[in-house]
Amino acid sequence: MTRALPDTVESLLIRTDFSDDAGWRATVDAASQSWDLGGGVITGAHFLVVDDAAFDGLTLVELAEVVDGPPPYYVFLADADTIADPEHSILAVDTSGASADFPTFRVHPSQMPSVENNLSLANMDFESFSSAVGADGVFRGFGEPQSDRRALSKVALLDAIGGSKLSGETLAKYRAALERWSADEVDGAYSHEVRDHYYDIVKGEHELDMNVFAVGGAAVGFTLPARSGYCGVYVDADTLVPVAVLLRGDFSTPAPMRNWQRPTAQ
Numbered sequence: 480m481t482r483a484l485p486d487t488v489e490s491l492l493i494r495t496d497f498s499d500d501a502g503w504r505a506t507v508d509a510a511s512q513s514w515d516l517g518g519g520v521i522t523g524a525h526f527l528v529v530d531d532a533a534f535d536g537l538t539l540v541e542l543a544e545v546v547d548g549p550p551p552y553y554v555f556l557a558d559a560d561t562i563a564d565p566e567h568s569i570l571a572v573d574t575s576g577a578s579a580d581f582p583t584f585r586v587h588p589s590q591m592p593s594v595e596n597n598l599s600l601a602n603m604d605f606e607s608f609s610s611a612v613g614a615d616g617v618f619r620g621f622g623e624p625q626s627d628r629r630a631l632s633k634v635a636l637l638d639a640i641g642g643s644k645l646s647g648e649t650l651a652k653y654r655a656a657l658e659r660w661s662a663d664e665v666d667g668a669y670s671h672e673v674r675d676h677y678y679d680i681v682k683g684e685h686e687l688d689m690n691v692f693a694v695g696g697a698a699v700g701f702t703l704p705a706r707s708g709y710c711g712v713y714v715d716a717d718t719l720v721p722v723a724v725l726l727r728g729d730f731s732t733p734a735p736m737r738n739w740q741r742p743t744a745q
Contacts, residue, residue, distance in 0.1 A: 482533045482545050490526040490595050492555045492569070495537040502562040503530075509567055509588035514596075524591040525599065526555065539572065539581050546574045553598055553605060555586070568617045573605040584609040585617040594618065604695055607672060621671060629699045630664045631719065633657065639719035644688045649724050656703040656710040667701035673713060673722065687723035698722060
């Protein structure tokens with residue numbers, strides 16, 4: 480039988496195991512449950528079900544032959560493991576790359592609204608979810624990070640400045656503020672996704688690297704004191720390269736305080 484995916488912009492949930500109709504129906508029902516965002520807003524996963532025996536036993540190698548694109552940039556598979564799993568975890572497949580070696584992770588059905596909505600709207604990328612799976616490889620939500628604080632080496636921060644695409648003037652002032660910092664480490668706040676702070680950063684008139692914010696990823700934010708203000712910084716959580724810097728105040732002379740706090744808005 481010929482395998483062909485529907486010509487649609489909708490997310491696809493493809494059945495690839497036909498051994499248990501009841502298990503398949505339970506999977507679809509669980510993935511279709513509504514998602515309460517609070518404030519009276521109810522949503523859910525929006526996907527087109529592909530229930531076609533031609534896809535029975537479909538492998539990822541075979542999927543690569545079927546996918547004509549991208550798009551689609553991702554698909555969801557209800558495979559043999561989905562049906563056998565009491566939780567009916569669904570296989571998410573990243574089909575955006577040129578290689579047939581598609582990245583994957585499993586999604587608990589209760590998290591399908593979060594994953595499908597954010598992938599379909601490009602609010603978050605595939606890796607944002609795949610990097611947050613549990614020890615069993617299943618994404619069950621982000622939960623709370625093990626620690627939302629990071630102690631960053633001052634030396635490492637200085638070394639990473641050269642990798643930034645921000646303007647030389649901004650980086651020079653950031654470097655000056657960092658060099659005046661008297662401690663060996665800077666305490667920062669870890670964020671799993673820097674794009675979650677995009678509007679605050681734009682509102683604050685940070686200079687930012689739009690390429691980084693187009694892709695997203697984890698970041699650490701911190702502040703350094705100025706003579707009469709502060710330097711607000713977001714750095715890549717892995718490389719420590721600055722991706723957004725806000726300058727407020729006078730950076731010409733050392734600030735007198737070490738344990739400085741950002742002024743509270745009145």
